[in-house]
Amino acid sequence: MNHFTLIATAAMGIEALVAKEVKNLGFENVKxxxxKVMYESSSKGIARSNLWLRTADRVKLLVGEFKATTYDELFEQTKALPWSDLLPRDAKFPVIGKSIKSKLYSVPDCQAIVKKAIVESLKEKYNVSWFEETGAxxxxxxxxxxxxxxxxxxxxxxxxxxxxxRYLHNVAPLKETLAAAMIMLTNWQYDQPFVDPFCGSGTIPIEAAMIGQNIAPGFNRSFVSQKWHLLSSKDWREAAEEAEDLAKYDRNLQIMGTDIDHKMVELSVNNAEEAGLxxxxxxxxxxxxxxxRKEVGGYIVCNPPxxxxxxxxxxxxxxxxxxxxxxxxxxxWSVYVLTSNEKFETFYGKRATKKRKLYNGRIKTDYYQFFGERTKSFGKH
Known part of the structure; x- marks a missing residue:
């Protein structure tokens, strides 16, 4: 089995950005x-998606989708899906769930029914009555x-x-995926100055450095599907080799992070060292x-209090x-500011060229964009 439908989940407001990333990786039938963003993939594409997607929350493999208004329907249609093609005999398969605006609103009941349906399906395939779930x-x-x-x-x-x-962070850390999205929503290029004047634990500058040198964001971590039988070691090896080949380690970057708190500066330095940047x-x-700053046409990207x-x-x-x-x-200079304060423009003293709704966790925010004069005249912002 080497054809899958994948779902890259995304925070509200950046689905189009995730879709752009997916398309840039060469995937097809992107919806x-x-x-969420759905697309078609091979097994190697699962590895590439996890290594490269900067703004997605996670990558899921779609098993099936159907209408279910009764527990019997949920059980029978779940059981009918090709679980034995996906789960080996020793698979550990916990079930989580959520229900929104549905007749089947009891999530624990739905989880239990799905688990039972999968077990019954696998029993028929593997001809056993009990699964120890000791594997991947x-x-x-x-x-x-x-x-x-x-x-x-x-x-x-x-x-x-x-x-x-980022083993250490400040009290209210900005997610790395949102930091990457903030940068990618600008037209910053690696040879232009970049500053975050509220760097906190250093997330925005570190993400900018990774983008500037085209370093795959998942290059220094592991993924649960690395232990799956669906993906070969060759899939992961080739995906990692591709990431290494595409990195531009020789690019010089002009990135700075500042903070009024010296402890945050120390934290940022430690995290940048951990990232090798x-x-x-x-x-x-x-x-x-x-x-x-003396330079012309730089970028300020920040998440102030x-x-x-x-x-x-x-x-x-x-x-x-x-x-x-x-x-x-x-x-x-172009300035990009993320804040939930609805009167930001009033205090800042200028109307934003453009603003966009984003969610910082569960906090509804606006991303205020002030395009610099020179970059605006040349079609950049």
Missing amino acids: VDNG TYRIEIALHKDIATLTIDTSGDGLHKRGY SELITFKQMQVKDFH YGERIGEKIQVEQLYRDMGETFQQFPT
Whole structure:
């Protein structure tokens, strides 16, 4: 079996970006839906998807999809799917679930029924009455939405945002996948200056360095499907060799991360070292008012405090004023700011050229985009 339908799950608002990544990897029959992108793939494509997708949350293998309004329907149609083609006799197959706007709303019941149906299906294939589940993990999900049941197997394991470099982080870390999305929604090129003046644990500068040198984001971590019989060691070896060949380690980058808190700067330095990118990024303790650059046409991409905690509001509003007064002294620079503060433009002192709705976890945010004069005139932003 070497033809699969994959689902790359995505945070709300960046599905089109994930779809663009999928298409750039050469996959076909790409379909975009709320929170997911579906496409056709070979077994090697499972490895390539996990290694390369910067903005997707995880990659799932679609087993089947059908309408189910009764538990009998759920059981029978789940049992009819080709589980023995996917799960070996010793497979460990936990079942998780969710249900939205469906008659079958009890998730524990749905999980139990799906588990029982898969066991019954495998019994007929392997002619055994008990499965010890001591082998590789195939985490199955039953997702019900408006009575449509979708059964998938997770190929990633840990979410794709876990690149393997951020063992330590600040209190409210920005996910690596969202940081990558923020960068990819700009037209920044590797030979242009790039600054994050609120670097926190260094996620945005580190992701920028990986993008700048075309380093596959999953290159330094493992995935649950590496132990599957569906993928050969050759699939993973060739995918890894491709990632190594496509990396541009000789590119010089001008990336800086600054933060007012020296502890955050130390954290960023440690994470960059863990990622093997410390020589490419400069980290510095500095307040935003002290920002100054001589270059023309640089990029500022940042996730400043939102001011949602009690006692922070006035300080954050002043911070936004400082940002506006400081960054507007550099009219050729493009500025990108993610915040949930709906009055950001008022405090910043300028209307954004463009803004886009994004979700930082469960927080609804706007991504404010201020295009620099020179880059705008040349069609870049």
